Amino acid sequence: MKSFEFFEPTTLAEASRLFAEEHAQLLAGGTDLVIGMKALTETPQSVISLQKIPGLAGITTETDNSISIGATTKVREVELSADIQQHHTALAEGAAEIGSIQIRNLATIGGNIAHASPAADTVAGLLVADAQVDIASADGERTVPINELFTGPGQTVLTPGEIITRFRLPSPASGSHYIKHKIREVMDLAFIGVAAAVNLDNGTITDARIGLAAVAPTPIRATEAEDLLKGNAPTPALLEQAGEAAAAASSPISDLRCSAEHRREMVDVLTRQTLQQALERASG
Amino acid sequence: MAKLPVSLTINGDEHDLLIEPRKTLLAVLRDTIGLTGTKEGCSTGDCGACTVIVDGKAVTSCMVLGVTASGKEITTIEGLASDGELHPVQQAFINTGGYQCGFCTPGFIMASKALIDENPDRTEEEFRHALGGNICRCTGYTKILEAVLKAAEEIRTTT
Numbered sequence: 001m002k003s004f005e006f007f008e009p010t011t012l013a014e015a016s017r018l019f020a021e022e023h024a025q026l027l028a029g030g031t032d033l034v035i036g037m038k039a040l041t042e043t044p045q046s047v048i049s050l051q052k053i054p055g056l057a058g059i060t061t062e063t064d065n066s067i068s069i070g071a072t073t074k075v076r077e078v079e080l081s082a083d084i085q086q087h088h089t090a091l092a093e094g095a096a097e098i099g100s101i102q103i104r105n106l107a108t109i110g111g112n113i114a115h116a117s118p119a120a121d122t123v124a125g126l127l128v129a130d131a132q133v134d135i136a137s138a139d140g141e142r143t144v145p146i147n148e149l150f151t152g153p154g155q156t157v158l159t160p161g162e163i164i165t166r167f168r169l170p171s172p173a174s175g176s177h178y179i180k181h182k183i184r185e186v187m188d189l190a191f192i193g194v195a196a197a198v199n200l201d202n203g204t205i206t207d208a209r210i211g212l213a214a215v216a217p218t219p220i221r222a223t224e225a226e227d228l229l230k231g232n233a234p235t236p237a238l239l240e241q242a243g244e245a246a247a248a249a250s251s252p253i254s255d256l257r258c259s260a261e262h263r264r265e266m267v268d269v270l271t272r273q274t275l276q277q278a279l280e281r282a283s284g
Numbered sequence: 285m286a287k288l289p290v291s292l293t294i295n296g297d298e299h300d301l302l303i304e305p306r307k308t309l310l311a312v313l314r315d316t317i318g319l320t321g322t323k324e325g326c327s328t329g330d331c332g333a334c335t336v337i338v339d340g341k342a343v344t345s346c347m348v349l350g351v352t353a354s355g356k357e358i359t360t361i362e363g364l365a366s367d368g369e370l371h372p373v374q375q376a377f378i379n380t381g382g383y384q385c386g387f388c389t390p391g392f393i394m395a396s397k398a399l400i401d402e403n404p405d406r407t408e409e410e411f412r413h414a415l416g417g418n419i420c421r422c423t424g425y426t427k428i429l430e431a432v433l434k435a436a437e438e439i440r441t442t443t
Contacts, residue, residue: 102332103417187417
C-alpha cells in the first residue's frame with residue numbers, strides 16, 4: 001500500500017473541503033478502498049475517514065413509515081433492521097447478499113452505492129424503493145433520485161467534494177423481493193440482481209417498480225415492464241410479458257462469469273420470479 | 285509519512301501506539317503488538333483467517349486501517365481464554381478435531397464466537413451460511429461445524 005495522508009474530520013464541511021482536493025478518497029467501511037489500495041488500483045494522496053462525523057450513521061423511521069438511512073450505516077444493520085425487513089424487504093435481502101458477515105459489519109450502504117458498481121447488491125432494492133439520495137458539499141445540499149445517480153460503471157453525477165449523506169425512502173410499497181443470480185451461496189458477485197416492489201388493490205396492480213443490477217452499464221429501472229403491469233391483474237401471461245419487457249430493457253455484456261445471452265434470458269426468468277414473490281407478499 | 289497516535293484496547297490491555305496510516309489492523313496486531321494468533325490468508329477479505337472482534341462485531345482485520353480502530357475494543361484469539369481456562373468455542377474445536385493444519389482456526393473460532401454471542405440458537409444450516417466468509421483449505425468443514433454446534437449448545441445450556 002502506498003503512503004497517504006490520513007484525515008478524520010468531524011464536520012461534513014471539512015470532509016467536503018478535503019475531498020474536493022485532487023487524489024483524495026473517502027473512507028467509509030474500507031472494504032473496497034483498503035483492498036484497492038493494497039492492489040495499487042487506488043493510490044490516493046489523502047484518505048478522509050467519515051467515521052467521526054456525527055449523524056451520518058443510523059436508521060430512522062417516521063410515522064408515515066418513510067425511512068432514512070445514513071450513508072455510513074453498516075449494511076449488516078440494514079440487513080437486520082426490522083423496519084427495513086418489513087417495509088423494504090428487497091433492500092434488506094440485498095444487503096444480506098453482500099460478502100460475508102465480517103464484511104457486512106464493515107461495509108456501509110453509502111459505500112456500496114458511491115462505488116457505483118452496476119452489480120451492487122443494495123442498489124436494486126433502493127431503485128424499487130424510489131430512494132432519494134441526499135448529497136452534501138461545501139456549497140450546500142442537493143437531492144438526486146437514485147435512478148439518476150449513476151452515469152456508468154464506477155461513475156456517478158457526484159462532483160468533486162460531494163458526499164452522499166443519506167438515503168430517504170418514501171412510504172413503502174406493500175410487497176417487495178430481491179433475487180441475486182450467483183454461483184456461491186455467499187461471497188459472490190451478482191451475475192444479475194433483480195428487485196421488484198408492488199402495490200395491490202383488490203387484485204389490481206396499482207404500482208410496480210422493477211430494478212435491475214449487473215445487466216447494463218448502470219443499474220436501471222425496467223419502466224416499460226412496470227407500465228405493462230400497472231392497472232392490470234397479475235396473471236401469468238402478464239408476468240411473462242413483464243419479464244420479456246425487462247429483458248428487452250437490459251443491455252448485458254459477456255464476461256468470464258457468463259454470456260450476455262444467458263444474462264438476458266435470466267432477466268426474463270428472474271423478473272417473473274421476483275414479481276411473483278413480491279405479489280405474494282403484497283397480498284399476504 | 286508521519287505516524288499517528290492510536291489508542292487500542294486489545295484483549296483488555298490498553299496500547300498507546302504510533303502507527304503509519306497505511307498499516308492495516310491485522311499488521312498492527314501481528315507486527316506492532318506481536319499477537320501472531322490472527323492469521324493473514326488472502327488479504328482481500330475473502331478467507332476470514334484474519335477475523336477479530338471489534339466492539340462486539342466480527343470483522344476481517346485485513347480490510348481495516350489501524351488508525352480507524354483507535355478507541356475501539358479489539359478481541360483476538362489470544363484474548364479468549366481466561367484464568368487459564370479455554371473459551372468453550374476453543375475447547376469444542378479441540379474436542380471435535382475442528383482443525384487440520386490450524387491456519388484458518390483462529391479466524392473460524394473468532395467468527396463462531398461472535399455468531400454464538402449474537403444468537404446461539406441458529407440451526408446447523410444457519411451456522412453453515414453465517415460462516416461462509418471463512419475458508420478452510422484443508423476442507424475440514426464437517427468437524428468445524430460440529431465444533432460450532434457443540435459450543436453453541438454448551439453456551440446455551442450454561443448461560
